[in-house]
Amino acid sequence: xxxxxxxxxxxxxxxxxxxxxxxxxxxxxxxxxxxxxxxxxxxxxxxxxxxxxxxxxxxxxxxxxxxxxxxxxxxxxxxxxxxxxxxxxxxxxxxxxxxxxxxxxxxxxxxxxxxx
Numbered sequence: 001x002x003x004x005x006x007x008x009x010x011x012x013x014x015x016x017x018x019x020x021x022x023x024x025x026x027x028x029x030x031x032x033x034x035x036x037x038x039x040x041x042x043x044x045x046x047x048x049x050x051x052x053x054x055x056x057x058x059x060x061x062x063x064x065x066x067x068x069x070x071x072x073x074x075x076x077x078x079x080x081x082x083x084x085x086x087x088x089x090x091x092x093x094x095x096x097x098x099x100x101x102x103x104x105x106x107x108x109x110x111x112x113x114x115x116x
Contacts, residue, residue, distance in 0.1 A: 022099060022101065022103045022105065023047050023048045023049035023050075023051055023099050023103075023105065024047065024048050024105070025045060025046070025047055026046050026047060026048050027046040028043070028044060028045055028109050029042075029044035030043075030109070030111040031109070031111070032109035032110060032111070033109075033110060033111070034111045034112070035111070035112045035114055036111060036112065036114065037114055037116075038113070039083065039085065039086035039087075039113045040086070040111075041082070041083055042080050042081060042082050042083050043056075043068075043080070043081050043082075043083050043093060044078065044079070044080050044081075045078070045079045045081075045095060046078045047077050047078070049077060049100070050075040050076055050077045050100065051075055051076075051077075051097035051098060051099050051100075051105070052075045052099075053072055053076075053095065053096075054071070054096050054097060054104075055067075055071070055094070055095060055096040056068040056069065056071060056081065056094070056095050056096075057093075057094045057095075058083075058084070058091055058094075059091065059092045059094070060086075060087075060090070061089055061090060065092075065094065066084070068081060068083075068084070086113050088113050088114060088115040088116070089112070089113060090110065090111075090112045091110065091111055091112070092108055092109070092110050093108065093109050093110075093111070094106070094107070094108045095107050095108075
């Protein structure tokens with residue numbers, strides 16, 4: 001019984017350590033679900049820890065996704081990237097990052113630019 005408890009506690013501690021090793025998106029500009037009166041001039045992605053940004057694309061409605069770049073070459077906890085000119089509509093900004101531990105983390109956020 002004691003050995004099984006030790007194994008369980010060890011497994012939980014290892015799982016908790018792995019969970020803490022991965023980073024996450026803490027904040028974005030524009031925020032997910034936001035409705036903007038004006039199109040953003042840039043996109044800001046702020047992570048809990050430094051990551052390498054490996055992909056960034058923007059899709060409006062059912063149109064094909066447009067790759068954005070160039071992407072920064074070095075790891076950082078915050079990225080500010082210029083936005084293309086955007087017309088009114090609903091957009092999905094998709095990104096992919098890789099943490100120092102090699103964990104690949106994809107994400108998406110949606111925002112709407114209202115008509116003037």
